[in-house]
Amino acid sequence: MSVLDRILLFLLAVASLCLGVALALIGANVFGPAYVFDVETYPTNIVAIVAGIIIVLIALRFLFYRISRSSPVSDFVALTGEHGHIRISYDTFRQLANRRGAQIKGAEGFDTRIRQGQEGIVVLARMQALPDVDIAAMSREVQSSIKDYVEKATGVTVEQVLVHVTELSNASKQGKAWNGA
Incomplete structure (x- = not known):
């Protein structure tokens, strides 16, 4: 993987991490109706929270992709x-x-x-x-x-x-x- 690919993957992971956290917080109505449109329907809140958590987990996986990879198994x-x-x-x-x-x-x-x-x-x-x-x-x-x-x-x-x-x-x-x- 080239340096440019690593930088792009890092930026995409950070952006996805922010999006996932924001989506989960919106689903949990942390921001309240004054900041974001009011979503009163119960199933939509659960879907937003679950989608936000999934996006956060995927973003964390790609954010720490190189750290989790160990050196070659055998030399x-x-x-x-x-x-x-x-x-x-x-x-x-x-x-x-x-x-x-x-x-x-x-x-x-x-x-x-x-x-x-x-x-x-x-x-x-x-x-x-x-x-x-x-x-x-x-x-x-x-x-x-x-x-x-x-x-x-x-x-x-x-x-x-x-x-x-x-x-x-x-x-x-x-x-x-x-x-x-």
Whole structure:
């Protein structure tokens, strides 16, 4: 959820909270007939009070939406071994992916994040590319290399490797890029 969506959700929740409280107070005739039109019918008062309470509860739920959500349930992948359970942390996957990604020619400033997928893990790779490198070919090489390396090292299925090339690396550094040919 983006920052704008969170702000809009917060504003909507506050407005709904005010509306719900006002509706419940009007239904209970707290304001009196001098301030609001006089609603004398008994069922209408009950409906207004109940509707106001429901709106308040929904508004409170959305107001405290992010607070009630805890951090990710697990930051590891659990496997079953011959002699018990095996846990491999996301940091281990991240280190393996970073190690392999840093070895790719043309890739600089390599960093990854790991997410849980449907049937395995998803690797999010963020990197800079050296100038005069075929970025599409290098990105495909990063994807296949990281996928094969992590799967071989851990036995965990890598569903996707998403590559995000952020920018060109500083051209003054002569690194792993091809010189000439």
